[in-house]
Amino acid sequence: MFLLFSLWLFLTKVEAIDLSATGGWNETVNESDLISGAGSNLVDTYESTTDATNITISNCIGDSDNWRVDVRSVDDGGWYGDFTIYVKRTSDGAGNGSISGELSYIEITSTDTQFFSGAGDRSNINIQYQLTGMSINVSPDNYNTTILFTVVDIP
Amino acid sequence: MKKLVFGLFGLGLVFGLSGLALAGNTAQQTVTYQVDAINEISVSGNPGDLVVNSATAGSEPNEDTDNSTNWAITTNQTARKITGSINTAMPTNVTLEINLTAPTGGVSENDVSLSATDADLVTSIETVAESGLTITYTLSATVAAGVVPQAQKTVTITLTAE
Numbered sequence: 001m002f003l004l005f006s007l008w009l010f011l012t013k014v015e016a017i018d019l020s021a022t023g024g025w026n027e028t029v030n031e032s033d034l035i036s037g038a039g040s041n042l043v044d045t046y047e048s049t050t051d052a053t054n055i056t057i058s059n060c061i062g063d064s065d066n067w068r069v070d071v072r073s074v075d076d077g078g079w080y081g082d083f084t085i086y087v088k089r090t091s092d093g094a095g096n097g098s099i100s101g102e103l104s105y106i107e108i109t110s111t112d113t114q115f116f117s118g119a120g121d122r123s124n125i126n127i128q129y130q131l132t133g134m135s136i137n138v139s140p141d142n143y144n145t146t147i148l149f150t151v152v153d154i155p
Numbered sequence: 156m157k158k159l160v161f162g163l164f165g166l167g168l169v170f171g172l173s174g175l176a177l178a179g180n181t182a183q184q185t186v187t188y189q190v191d192a193i194n195e196i197s198v199s200g201n202p203g204d205l206v207v208n209s210a211t212a213g214s215e216p217n218e219d220t221d222n223s224t225n226w227a228i229t230t231n232q233t234a235r236k237i238t239g240s241i242n243t244a245m246p247t248n249v250t251l252e253i254n255l256t257a258p259t260g261g262v263s264e265n266d267v268s269l270s271a272t273d274a275d276l277v278t279s280i281e282t283v284a285e286s287g288l289t290i291t292y293t294l295s296a297t298v299a300a301g302v303v304p305q306a307q308k309t310v311t312i313t314l315t316a317e
Contacts, residue, residue, distance in 0.1 A: 142189050
């Protein structure tokens with residue numbers, strides 16, 4: 001009896017909220033990004049499309065199952081030190097629950113920062129990125145960083 | 156009693172596992188930036204006519220100078236230089252010189268005679284974005300050149316690797 005109870009408990013409670021993310025951001029900086037041609041510097045700030053990343057929250061236990069999404073970056077050594085990257089939510093997505101927070105840019109750092117929160121399943125939440133710190137002092141190369149989105153179930 | 160203790164332990168273990176599973180779910184995205192090599196130069200326009208038409212008796216004709224134009228450069232690379240040439244050679248005993256003011260960190264070769272072969276004008280250029288750098292042209296001719304009809308030359312300056 002105990003084993004059955006334990007199994008039921010496990011099967012019901014282990015259904016963690018899921019987060020999936022699609023998309024990403026690729027940007028090429030070249031001479032067309034000079035502020036005013038030869039003699040000028042590169043534009044400092046770049047923005048992705050408003051739907052560069054699409055996030056879906058699923059597997060909630062009802063529309064009042066509260067959650068929050070944290071964001072952080074992981075530098076695998078391929079990032080330029082003077083770059084700063086920001087993120088914001090540009091849509092509410094769809095779903096019967098709710099969503100709130102961060103319609104303005106927040107800086108992505110190497111530690112988890114609360115991005116937005118909500119309740120219930122939510123699909124097609126659009127995310128936009130912004131990068132600052134570009135200049136001609138950045139050597140020609142490829143630079144990349146990994147952005148981690150984590151959904152946390154809020155009791 | 157022994158059975159009850161075992162049961163509580165088992166329950167705690169299940170709750171513990173559930174708690175771990177509920178801690179969060181992560182997805183990752185990659186942001187990639189590619190910065191291309193940027194090597195841009197420009198000039199402000201054409202200089203005025205250069206005319207040699209006077210001399211001090213006993214000396215070679217006076218040279219004519221124009222510094223009404225300037226140049227600009229943006230490069231995100233290092234170890235660059237500027238070379239210059241004209242489309243066809245100058246007439247015998249007539250010389251066209253160019254002098255480019257160097258951007259910060261660069262070294263001007265000062266007055267350089269232009270020919271159909273590229274010559275270094277500015278060297279040791281590092282990452283830089285500067286404009287309004289003066290271009291000075293000087294036309295000179297010796298008496299041996301005689302009278303030379305008006306002509307045009309196309310000056311090409313090139314930003315290249317050293």
